[in-house]
Amino acid sequence: MTTAAQRSGxxxxxxxxxxxxxxxxxxxxxxxxxxxxxxxxxxQASRDRAEAMLPxxxxxxxxxxxxxxxxxxxxxPDAELPGLVEGLAATGAWQPGQLVLHTAxxxxxxxxxxxxRAGAIPLAVHPAMAFTGSSIDLQRLRSSWCAVTAPAPVLPxxxxxVMEMGAEPIVVAEGxxxxxxxxxxxxxxxSSAIVTQAADRLRAIxxxxxxxxxxxxxxxxxxxxxxDVGPELAAPLD
Numbered sequence: 001m002t003t004a005a006q007r008s009g010x011x012x013x014x015x016x017x018x019x020x021x022x023x024x025x026x027x028x029x030x031x032x033x034x035x036x037x038x039x040x041x042x043x044q045a046s047r048d049r050a051e052a053m054l055p056x057x058x059x060x061x062x063x064x065x066x067x068x069x070x071x072x073x074x075x076x077p078d079a080e081l082p083g084l085v086e087g088l089a090a091t092g093a094w095q096p097g098q099l100v101l102h103t104a105x106x107x108x109x110x111x112x113x114x115x116x117r118a119g120a121i122p123l124a125v126h127p128a129m130a131f132t133g134s135s136i137d138l139q140r141l142r143s144s145w146c147a148v149t150a151p152a153p154v155l156p157x158x159x160x161x162v163m164e165m166g167a168e169p170i171v172v173a174e175g176x177x178x179x180x181x182x183x184x185x186x187x188x189x190x191s192s193a194i195v196t197q198a199a200d201r202l203r204a205i206x207x208x209x210x211x212x213x214x215x216x217x218x219x220x221x222x223x224x225x226x227x228d229v230g231p232e233l234a235a236p237l238d
Contacts, residue, residue: 010033010034010035011029011034011035011070011071011099012034012035012037012068012069012070012071013026013029013030013034013035013036013037013069013070013071013072013073014036014037014038014039014065014066014068014069014071014072014073015036015038015039015040015054015065015073015075016039016040016062016065016066016072016073016074016075016076016084017040017073017074017075017076018039018040018041018042018046018047018049018050018059019046019049019075019076019077019133020049020131020132020133020137021075021103021127021131021133022039022073022075022103023039023049023050023052023053023054023133024053024131024133024134024137024138024141025073025075025103025127025165026039026053026054026057026073027053027054027135027138028138028141028164028165028166029071029161029164029165030054031138032164032165033164034071034164036054036057037057037058037065037068037069038057038058038059038060038064038065038068038069039054039057039058039059039060039065040059040060040061040062040065041059047059049133052134052135053133053134053135062084062088063088063091063093066088066093066094066095066098067093067095069098070098070099071098071099071100071101071161072098072099072100072101073101073102073103074100074101074102074103074104075102075103076102076104077104078104078105078106078107081102081104081107081111082111085100085102085111085112085113085114085115086114088114088115089114089115089117089118090114092118094114094115094118094119094120095118095119095120096118096119096120097119097120097121098115098119098120098121099120099121099123099157100112100115100120100121100122100123101123101124101125101158101161102123102124102125103125103126103127104124104126105126105147105177105180105181105184105185106177106178106180106181107124107177108124108149108172108173108174108175108177109122109123109124109149109150109151109174110174111124112124121154121157122150122151122154123148123149123150123154123157123158123161124147124148124149124150124158124177125146125147125148125149125158125161125162125169126146126147126180126181126184127141127144127145127146127165127167128144128145128146128147128184129141129144130188138166141165141166141167142166142167144167144168145167145168145169145170146162146165146167146168146169146170147170147171147172147177147180148162148169148170148171148172149171149172149173149174149177155171159171191218191222195214195218198210198214199211199214202214
């Protein structure tokens with residue numbers, strides 16, 4: 001399916017999943033000149049998030065989103081991804097030449113095999129950041145990295161999409177995705193647990209806004225830790 005939009009570099013983008021990640025990536029690609037043609041959302045909270053981040057974009061059933069899209073973003077939890085891809089394949093939803101991009105950290109492109117068999121182009125892109133699901137993420141995305149996994153012939157497509165979103169791509173091999181996911185999870189869970197513990201202790205001694213006090217400490221500590229890992233990683237934090 002090669003359309004005029006693809007030949008000109010502009011794509012019709014559909015987002016499956018209106019959690020914290022999907023609407024942000026849709027908005028980022030929309031800001032780069034692509035057209036978001038639809039998003040799926042189930043709960044009222046997800047519908048509200050979709051409307052806030054992608055105003056005017058129709059909320060559709062998953063099958064309708066896939067049917068309309070030249071690039072499908074699957075922004076769903078890791079555990080739901082295999083069943084979703086297989087289920088859509090069983091109904092003949094995937095289209096030849098369609099780009100299918102998922103955001104699950106632990107999976108490479110093997111999970112997209114059912115779509116690939118139908119002629120779709122598989123891409124795995126995970127933004128290495130904590131999402132709020134709000135417009136602040138668009139700014140944070142511009143100083144973040146995305147783990148990219150794709151077959152060699154189409155790897156430049158995934159890298160280009162990441163750069164259009166404002167982030168930097170870093171290639172992670174298919175066999176290394178599990179280790180990558182473990183590393184990212186360890187860093188995020190450790191930092192969250194420590195900050196929560198420190199905030200609780202400050203509240204216990206009467207500090208009313210512990211987040212304000214801890215903000216500078218945490219940011220400077222993270223910058224120092226990144227400097228110890230390597231100066232190329234110690235970019236200033238927002």
